[in-house]
Amino acid sequence: MNKTVAIIASSRRNGNTGKLIDWIAEELNIDIIDLSPLNISPFDYEHKNIDDDFLPIMNRIFKYDNIIFTSPVYWFSMSAQMKVFIDRISDFLSIEELKDKGRKLRGKVGYVASTSISTQLDDSFIDSFTNTFKYLGMEFGGFIHVNCKNGFNSASYQNDVKDFVEKFK
Numbered sequence: 274m275n276k277t278v279a280i281i282a283s284s285r286r287n288g289n290t291g292k293l294i295d296w297i298a299e300e301l302n303i304d305i306i307d308l309s310p311l312n313i314s315p316f317d318y319e320h321k322n323i324d325d326d327f328l329p330i331m332n333r334i335f336k337y338d339n340i341i342f343t344s345p346v347y348w349f350s351m352s353a354q355m356k357v358f359i360d361r362i363s364d365f366l367s368i369e370e371l372k373d374k375g376r377k378l379r380g381k382v383g384y385v386a387s388t389s390i391s392t393q394l395d396d397s398f399i400d401s402f403t404n405t406f407k408y409l410g411m412e413f414g415g416f417i418h419v420n421c422k423n424g425f426n427s428a429s430y431q432n433d434v435k436d437f438v439e440k441f442k
Contacts, residue, residue: 277339282308282355289388289421294343300438308354316360327361335377346389379410390422
């Protein structure tokens, strides 16, 4: 089994962010989990949402050592779908019978892949991931960010993708 999985959370699966992670996934021969079609409810202090798709997806993710979190940059932040997903990790901190499962994130390596209409990735975007990884006991393995202001131009990102993929070899 491949030790890396990508999670994408975007409003357009076949948009710029989807094209980027599809390219990376093909280079690494890894699976992609698309959060958008899944039923993942926001965090609920009463845990009435426990029967949605979150726990089955997490049980699948726990099998991997490396997780690529993939999101476009929306207003200096991750997509709403990714935010809901990350917020739900709180289930592993607040539901006693899930705490041992949540500890399975410790030692895993988190990566970030993103697109926007800017060359520079705003610190607030990447910090939200790196701080989450640190809190969960995960390592930060690096990120790739590509500027899609003029559309997705794969020729412009050849070296970036090559360098990112090398992190996994």
